[in-house]
Amino acid sequence: MTEITPAIVAEHGLSPDEYARINTLLGRAPNMVELGVFSVMWSEHCSYKSTRAHLRKLPTTGPQVIQGPGENAGVIDIGDGDACIFKMESHNHPSFIEPYQGAATGVGGIMRDVFTMGARPIAMMNALRFGAPDHPKTRHLVAGVVSGIGGYGNCMGVPTVGGEVNFHPSYSGNILVNAMCVGLARTDNIFLSAAKGAGNPVVYFGSKTGRDGIHGATMASAEFDDASEEKRPTVQVGDPFAEKLLLEATLELMATDAIIAIQDMGAAGLTSSSAEMGDKGGSGIELNLDMVPQREANMTAYEMLLSESQERMLAVLKPGREAEAQAIFKKWELDFAVIGITTDTKRLVIKHKGVVAADMPITALSDEAPVYERPYTLREPASGTPAYDKARPVLASLEKILGSADMASRRWIWEQYDHSVMNDTQQAPGGDAAVVRVHGTKKALAISTDVTPRYCKADPRRGGMQAVAECWRNLTAVGATPLATTDNLNFGNPQKPDIMGEIVAAIDGIGEACRALDFPIVSGNCSLYNETNGEGIFPTPAIGGVGLLKDASKMATIAFKRDGDVVILIGETRGHLGQSIYLREIEGKEEGAAPRVELDVEKKNGDFVRRLIEQGRVDTCHDVSDGGLAVAIVEMAMPRGLGAQVGQASIADAIGFWFGEDQARYVIAVPFAQAEKIVAEARAASITVAELGKTGGDSFSIDGKDSIAIAKLRTAHEDWFPNFMKAEL
Amino acid sequence: MKAAVIVFPASNCDRDAKVALTEMTGKAPAMVWHQDSDLPDVDLVVIPGGFSYGDYLRCGAMASQSPVMRSVKAHAEKGGAVLGICNGFQVLTESHLLPGALMRNAGLKFVCKPVTLKVEETQSAFTRGYNNGQSVVFPVAHGEGNYYADDATLDRLEGEGRVVFRYAANPNGSARDIAGILSEKRNVLGMMPHPERVVDGATGGTDGRALFKSLIETLS
Numbered sequence A: 001m002t003e004i005t006p007a008i009v010a011e012h013g014l015s016p017d018e019y020a021r022i023n024t025l026l027g028r029a030p031n032m033v034e035l036g037v038f039s040v041m042w043s044e045h046c047s048y049k050s051t052r053a054h055l056r057k058l059p060t061t062g063p064q065v066i067q068g069p070g071e072n073a074g075v076i077d078i079g080d081g082d083a084c085i086f087k088m089e090s091h092n093h094p095s096f097i098e099p100y101q102g103a104a105t106g107v108g109g110i111m112r113d114v115f116t117m118g119a120r121p122i123a124m125m126n127a128l129r130f131g132a133p134d135h136p137k138t139r140h141l142v143a144g145v146v147s148g149i150g151g152y153g154n155c156m157g158v159p160t161v162g163g164e165v166n167f168h169p170s171y172s173g174n175i176l177v178n179a180m181c182v183g184l185a186r187t188d189n190i191f192l193s194a195a196k197g198a199g200n201p202v203v204y205f206g207s208k209t210g211r212d213g214i215h216g217a218t219m220a221s222a223e224f225d226d227a228s229e230e231k232r233p234t235v236q237v238g239d240p241f242a243e244k245l246l247l248e249a250t251l252e253l254m255a256t257d258a259i260i261a262i263q264d265m266g267a268a269g270l271t272s273s274s275a276e277m278g279d280k281g282g283s284g285i286e287l288n289l290d291m292v293p294q295r296e297a298n299m300t301a302y303e304m305l306l307s308e309s310q311e312r313m314l315a316v317l318k319p320g321r322e323a324e325a326q327a328i329f330k331k332w333e334l335d336f337a338v339i340g341i342t343t344d345t346k347r348l349v350i351k352h353k354g355v356v357a358a359d360m361p362i363t364a365l366s367d368e369a370p371v372y373e374r375p376y377t378l379r380e381p382a383s384g385t386p387a388y389d390k391a392r393p394v395l396a397s398l399e400k401i402l403g404s405a406d407m408a409s410r411r412w413i414w415e416q417y418d419h420s421v422m423n424d425t426q427q428a429p430g431g432d433a434a435v436v437r438v439h440g441t442k443k444a445l446a447i448s449t450d451v452t453p454r455y456c457k458a459d460p461r462r463g464g465m466q467a468v469a470e471c472w473r474n475l476t477a478v479g480a481t482p483l484a485t486t487d488n489l490n491f492g493n494p495q496k497p498d499i500m501g502e503i504v505a506a507i508d509g510i511g512e513a514c515r516a517l518d519f520p521i522v523s524g525n526c527s528l529y530n531e532t533n534g535e536g537i538f539p540t541p542a543i544g545g546v547g548l549l550k551d552a553s554k555m556a557t558i559a560f561k562r563d564g565d566v567v568i569l570i571g572e573t574r575g576h577l578g579q580s581i582y583l584r585e586i587e588g589k590e591e592g593a594a595p596r597v598e599l600d601v602e603k604k605n606g607d608f609v610r611r612l613i614e615q616g617r618v619d620t621c622h623d624v625s626d627g628g629l630a631v632a633i634v635e636m637a638m639p640r641g642l643g644a645q646v647g648q649a650s651i652a653d654a655i656g657f658w659f660g661e662d663q664a665r666y667v668i669a670v671p672f673a674q675a676e677k678i679v680a681e682a683r684a685a686s687i688t689v690a691e692l693g694k695t696g697g698d699s700f701s702i703d704g705k706d707s708i709a710i711a712k713l714r715t716a717h718e719d720w721f722p723n724f725m726k727a728e729l
Numbered sequence B: 001m002k003a004a005v006i007v008f009p010a011s012n013c014d015r016d017a018k019v020a021l022t023e024m025t026g027k028a029p030a031m032v033w034h035q036d037s038d039l040p041d042v043d044l045v046v047i048p049g050g051f052s053y054g055d056y057l058r059c060g061a062m063a064s065q066s067p068v069m070r071s072v073k074a075h076a077e078k079g080g081a082v083l084g085i086c087n088g089f090q091v092l093t094e095s096h097l098l099p100g101a102l103m104r105n106a107g108l109k110f111v112c113k114p115v116t117l118k119v120e121e122t123q124s125a126f127t128r129g130y131n132n133g134q135s136v137v138f139p140v141a142h143g144e145g146n147y148y149a150d151d152a153t154l155d156r157l158e159g160e161g162r163v164v165f166r167y168a169a170n171p172n173g174s175a176r177d178i179a180g181i182l183s184e185k186r187n188v189l190g191m192m193p194h195p196e197r198v199v200d201g202a203t204g205g206t207d208g209r210a211l212f213k214s215l216i217e218t219l220s
Helices: A007-013 A016-026 A032-041 A093-097 A099-114 A136-154 A230-234 A241-254 A269-281 A301-306 A321-332 A394-401 A453-459 A460-477 A497-516 A581-587 A599-614 A629-637 A655-661 A673-682 A710-724 B014-025 B068-076 B087-094 B152-159 B211-220
Strands: A066-069 A074-077 A084-088 A120-130 A158-169 A176-186 A200-205 A259-264 A284-288 A311-318 A335-344 A346-352 A353-363 A425-427 A435-437 A444-450 A481-490 A521-527 A542-551 A566-570 A620-621 A644-646 A668-669 A689-695 A701-702 A707-710 B003-007 B030-033 B043-047 B081-085 B101-103 B111-119 B135-142 B147-148 B165-166 B179-184 B186-190
Touching: A007 A016, A007 A032, A007 A321, A016 A032, A016 A353, A032 A301, A032 A353, A066 B014, A074 A521, A084 A099, A084 A481, A084 A542, A093 A099, A093 A136, A093 A176, A099 A120, A099 A136, A099 A241, A099 A259, A099 B030, A120 A136, A120 A241, A120 A311, A120 A435, A120 A444, A120 A542, A136 A158, A136 A176, A136 A241, A136 A710, A158 A176, A158 A435, A176 A444, A176 A481, A176 A542, A200 A241, A241 A259, A241 A311, A259 A269, A269 A284, A269 A301, A269 A311, A269 A335, A269 A346, A301 A346, A301 A353, A321 A335, A321 B087, A346 A701, A394 A581, A394 A629, A394 A655, A394 A701, A394 A707, A435 B030, A444 A460, A453 A460, A453 A542, A460 A481, A460 A497, A460 A542, A460 A599, A460 A668, A497 A542, A497 A599, A542 B087, A566 A599, A566 A673, A581 A655, A599 A668, A599 A673, A620 A629, A620 B179, A629 A655, A629 A668, A629 A701, A629 B043, A668 A673, A673 A689, A673 B068, A673 B135, A701 A710, A707 A710, B003 B014, B014 B211, B043 B068, B043 B087, B068 B081, B081 B087, B081 B211, B087 B101, B087 B186, B111 B179, B147 B179, B152 B179, B165 B186
Parallel strands: A084 A521, A120 A158, A284 A346, A481 A521, A644 A701, B003 B030, B003 B043, B043 B081, B081 B186
Antiparallel strands: A066 A074, A074 A084, A084 A176, A120 A176, A200 A311, A200 A335, A259 A311, A284 A335, A346 A353, A425 A435, A435 A444, A444 A542, A481 A542, A566 A668, A566 A689, A620 A668, A644 A689, A701 A707, B101 B147, B111 B135, B111 B165, B165 B179, B179 B186
C-alpha cells in the first residue's frame, strides 16, 4: 500500500492541518482511497470552506421559495401547481484548459442538476468572460466555448436563450464559463437527495465509469500556472447523446413512485453523490464497486470513486422496484446496476474485490469539513470622476462604443445556439431578458444573467448590489415579476486577504439588494482560485434571475414599433461616468466610482414600469445599463431600423447625459395619445421622468442638430464579432 | 388526417411536431418508438428534427437502420406521405428515400436563425396551400444542412419540379440554395427549415401553418 507522505497530502490539495483533522476524525490514518475521497469532499469546490460562513448571510426564503440552497438546484412556486427549478454553475478551469469539452460538460452538469430534481430543462443561459480580444488565446477560447455550449445544448434539444459576454485582460489567463439551466416541474413531483431509511437499494444509471476527470474538483480549487495545460487529462469529455437518453429515462422513472432519493454525479462523481445522499438522509451507504459499470479494465477503487465521467446518476429506490427501473433504462439503452444498499451506520463503506477499500463516517466528509473564517481586508472603494473631454462629439463616440468588444452584437454567438427548439421561446437573445413560455399555458418565465465586473472591481459591495439590481431590472423591463435568483460567485484566491475582502463585500452587497428587492437566492455556486500566475480576475459575482409573466401576451420588447411614439426616460440621470463604458472606450480610463445603487428608487421605478406593461399600456421598454442612454435608445432603434429624434433633458453635460451609467433607469416608447398620462402618473408617484423625443425616420438625431443613420450604427454593432472571429478560421 | 411521429434516441423536435400536428389537426399524432417495426395506419409519417444517435457516425445514418424505417419505406412505397424535417431530412437521404446528402454547413458552424424561403413548387401535397414564388420565413437550426447532389441529380430535381423550397440567402452552402426536395413520387418531402416551429404566432410566426393545412386538405 502506498505510504502517505506530506508530499502526497499536498498533491491532494490538503493542508497539513486538514490532514491532521482527517486523522482525528477517523481515529487513524486514512488509506490512499480515503485520502482521495477527503481531498475532493473537502475541496473548495465541494465544501465551500472559504465562503460558507458568508453565504449564510444571504436571504434564501420567501413565500415563492419551495427549496432554497443545499439541494441540486433551487425551486420556486410559479402558480397553478407549476414549479421552476434553476441553478447557475461555473466550469471555468476546465474551459480554459480544453474549451469545447470544458464548456460542453458545464452545460451537461447544470442540466443534470435540474432534471435530477424532477424538472424538464426548458432554457439555458450562459455568462461568459474572455480575456483581451487581442490576446493570442482569446479567439480560440471563444470559438471552443461557444461551439461546446452549442454542441451540448443543441443536441439536448433545450433552447439556449440568452446570456452575457465580456472581454477584459483580467480574464486573459482565466476565462469564466457560467451556465444556467431553468427547468419546469410540478410542485407535487419534486425529487430530493435525502437517502432516508436503511436497507434500500442504491442504483447507478447512465454512462459507464472511466478514468476521465479524476481530481477535477481539486483542480477547480487551485490556481493556474504556466503548466496548467498539462492538466488536460483531468477535463471530462461530454456525451450529449447519453445525457439526452439519461434525461428522458430519468423523467420516465420519476413518473413512477419508485424513487426515494436521487442525485447526479457531478464533481467528485460517485464519492460526493453517495456522501451527500447519506448525509442528507441521515443514513449510511455501502457500495460494492465491483458492480459499477466500467468503461476501462482494472480500474482501482481510487479511480472509480474520483472519476468525473459524465452523464451518470445515483438513486435510492424503494426495495423491490429495481426490475421496473431496469426496464426503463434498458429501453433507453443505458447502463443500470444495483451497486449498494443504504444502512443505519451513517458510514460510507466502499467494498472492492472482496475487501473494504474505504470506511469513513459520512459526517466527517460533510458537516465536519473545515469552514474557514479567512482573514480579509476591505479596500477603500474607488471614488470620484476622472477628467474627460466635454467637447468631444457624441455621435462619433456612440458609433465607436456600439462597435466595441463589450458592446457589439453577440449574434455571432447566439446564432450557433438553437434558441427556438421546444417552440416556447417568446423572446430570443438580443432583448433585456429571455422569455420562455410555460408549455401549454399563457404564462412565461423571464430569465436574465447579469454582473458588471468593472463595477465590482472598483467597489465590490456596490458591484454586488448592482448585479442584483440590473438582473431585477432586466426581468422587469419585459414585464415580469422578479421571483428569485441563483448566484455564481467567481473570484480569485480567497487565501489573499484582499480577494477575501472582495468576496465578503460582494456577498454583502448582493444580500442587501436581494432583501430590498424581495429577490431571494435559491441556489448557487462559488468558483474561487480564478488566478493565473498570481493575477486574479475581476470579482465577478454573476446573478441569474427568474421572473414570471402571468400573461405573456403583454410582454414588452426593446424594439421601437411605431412611427411617432414618444420616447420617455424613467429614472434620474446625473451623468455618472465613473467606471463607464464611455470612459474606457473613448478616454481609455478604467477609473472612478462605480455608479450609486439606490434600491428604494430601483424598486419604485421598476414597479411603476412593470405595472404599465402588465396593464398593456407599454409594449416597448429597455433598461439603461452598459454604455448609457444613447446606446439604449439605439439598441431600440436597430431591430427594425426605426430611428429616433431626441434631446437632452437634464443638467448633466452632454457626455454625462448620453453615456452616463446611472442606475434604475428605463426607456419606454408609447403612442403620443398615452404619453401625457404616463408622465403625469410618474410625477404623481415622485418618479423622475422626461420626454426625450419621438421615434421615426431612419436615423438617430440629437437636439435637432447632429444625426447618424441607424444602418451605419447597426453595421458597426453587427460587424465587430464576425470580423474579430474571422482570424480564427 | 392521421399522423405518426417517429421517435429515435435523441430526437428532440418530436414534441414540437406533436404539438404542431395536434394544433393543426385537432388530434394528437401517434408517437412511434424507433424499435417498433409496425407503423399504425396513418396518412402522414413525420420524421422530426434532433440528433438521432447523437449524430454519431453520420447524421441520420444509424437512424436509417432502425427497425421502424422498414415500415416507413413500405409506407412511402405505397404512396403514403412522409415529411422529414432537419434531422428527419438527413434520415431520409441516408435511407435513400430522397437523393443526395447533407454535409457540414459551409461556414462550419451550427446556424440557428429565421430564414426567408421561396416556395418553388406548389404542385405537392405539402405546399398546395402556398402561392408559387411566395416568400415564407421558417427557422433553421442545424450544423449539417449543406445539401449536396451531383449535377445530373440536381438538374433532374429541378426539371421535375421537385425543389420545393429554396433559400433567399443561403445559410449553409446548399447546392443551388436548396432547402427542401420531393421524392420522385412527390409523396416524400425532406427539408432543413422547421415548419413545426412556425404554427404558433407567439413564438416566431405562422408561415408553417399552410404546409400542415395543405397536408390535411390532401390527405383527409
